[in-house]
Amino acid sequence: MTASPEETTFDLIVIGGGAIGENVADRAVQGGLSVALVEAELVGGECSYWACMPSKALLRSGAAVRAAQNVSGAREAVTGQIDVRAVLEQRNSIASNWSDDGQAEWVAGAGITLLRGFARFTGPKALSLTDARGAVTQLTARHAVAVSTGSAALLPDIPGLAGAAPWTSREATSTQEIPARLAILGGGVVGCEMATAYASLGSKVTLLSRGALLSNLEPFAGERVKDALLALGVDVQLGASPTSVSRDGAGGEVTLVVGGTELVVDELLVAVGRTPNTGDLGLETIGLEPHSWLPTDDTMLVVGEDGAPLSGEWLYATGDVTHRALLTHQGKYQARAAGDVIAARALGKRLSIEPWGAHVATADHESVPQVTFTDPEVASVGLTLAAAQKAGYSVRAVDYEIGNVAGASVTSENYSGQARMIVDEDRQVILGVTFVGQGVAELLHSATIAVVGEVPLNRLWHAVPSYPTLSEVWLRLLETYGRDTSSF
The missing domain is CATH 3.50.50.60 (FAD/NAD(P)-binding domain)
Structure with missing residues (x-):
């Protein structure tokens, strides 16, 4: 109305x-x-219109093709190239x-x-x-x-940057043309996702990051994503940032000076913060x-x-x-x-759990779930090892190679991924979980429930994962941690 x-x-x-x-x-x-x-x-x-939904539409086709290429029988059916125009039209629809x-x-x-x-x-x-x-x-x-x-989007104070009409996430997710050469400034979620998407859609991508990729997550997540980007042909330059930027007229080439060397591209995406x-x-x-x-x-x-x-x-x-x-x-x-x-x-009423489940917001302190839709995906919730140690918890990190579970072998012939569980040793509950691998986004809510609900480890032994699925990694993490037989 x-x-x-x-x-x-x-x-x-x-x-x-x-x-x-x-x-x-x-x-x-x-x-x-x-x-x-x-x-x-x-x-x-x-x-x-400019973030979650259109960005995932740009990513999905490339991920689907690579998933098919890693399964015999499906691999033989994938004989063509990604139809970029169809991808953009699907994005437009979404x-x-x-x-x-x-x-x-x-x-x-x-x-x-x-x-x-x-x-x-x-x-x-x-x-x-x-x-x-x-x-x-x-x-x-x-x-x-x-x-x-x-x-x-935050634009850093780099000489010439503002006048060079750089892309932000808005332009990157709404463009109707894929640039032949794209530079991305920033190694966070947006930078890594858009590097994955644009490399899949045919751009020659250069990713510039002052530090490690996905630096707020577990270090192995950024390393695995970096390796995947390199395999896609992305030029990943860590410890790099332009000292100046210029554009050759409206819509012309963009020149970045990086470490004294000129990098010439068709578009520059800035993704360094908000x-x-x-x-x-x-x-x-x-x-x-x-x-x-x-x-x-x-x-x-x-x-x-x-x-x-x-x-x-x-x-x-x-x-x-x-x-x-x-x-x-x-x-x-x-x-x-x-x-x-x-x-x-x-209305002067006491808060009630009915009919809307009235509550205050506390879950965004130490139990925030997040998926980075790169290929491999990164799904995480709660505290990293470093964050838990900084907060003063007595913790133990438990790692497991996801590719070793049976569900991984039917997902992909060369599945590679890693899981990490951060355990509060004093209370025997999980403070954080990180998964890296194909399809791990769908593992995340179980981890979120375990973290938010502070489910004791001795109860998690009774949460039996279906076989053969990737969820079997939960059993393997518990086995790696060590079984407490007194709880049975």
Whole structure:
């Protein structure tokens, strides 16, 4: 539904109509509140059109072909090349051809009022909304405002970079043409995934990273992904960063100077980090710094430097903008918690587990799941060995080669992968798990349950994996750790 001019006061106003903002609004409406959802671009946000969904569409065809090439019989059936145009058309379809009609229809059906335009704070619980025609409407929230504006690509301060019109993740996931030569700056998730995708689609890819690939994960994950990228023909340069960048006119070649040597490419993708979308929100009118992240407590209330909620306890934030865990699924988790809490507080009720499972957001402290959709995939949850040791836990790392389980032999003729389990020796529970290998994304939720549920190792012995599947790696990890017979 679209608001009429007089409909300018709502129980809750959500700024940002991406997946996270939609979830905040939906939970609050289910809790009995009137909610306005403000969006300046496409309803559905980054994940639907420029991140999670289109990027996986670009990756899937290459992964499927390589999987088939590693199985006799299927290998003989793979005789052609990837149809790049078909891949792009499939990606376009998954991104709804950058039309948000379907998402806007869902918003209306959920009983949420959609307001299109840019919102800026003018004071506590007060906003001005500027639409595409320049008309300004003043909005008021009775109870709360939730900021779900996400983040944008960070451009490092490299001479000439900004003027060279580099790609960010948006251009990389929405382009209609595959460049013959692509340089990628950054060895994180986006850099590694896009290097995999574009090499599969025929680009000559150069990946530049100041440090190891996927440096926030277990070291073996980045090493295995690096080896796979090299096998795809990617020129992986570690410890490398351009000292200057220039483009030869609009749409011309891009020249990077790296270690005194010129690298000439058709496009440059910058994927070195994110910055919060808070620069033009009017945060200064409510005592906050523009361009800043918005830290929160576990109910998603924005807190000050002292950790206390801001005056009045009315401002919430969810998703990337909180800088807690920059992942869509974690943002949705925060959103569900925030929507429930806002509704309960606004209606003066105690939090209840029915009918929406009201809760606070705690799972993004030490038990965040994440999949890096390279080939091999990297699936991880919880703490790495280094992070667990830094946090002061007494831990043991247990490693196992996934290729040694029976399920791997029927998945691929040359399956190679690694699993690591981080055990808290004092409590005999798992703090973290990392899998690297083909198809390991589907192993991750079992690991997430084990970590979040703090399932004791002596109970995990009774979680029998089906044979022959990759899940047998759980049994092998427990066997490698050593059986506690006193628990049987």
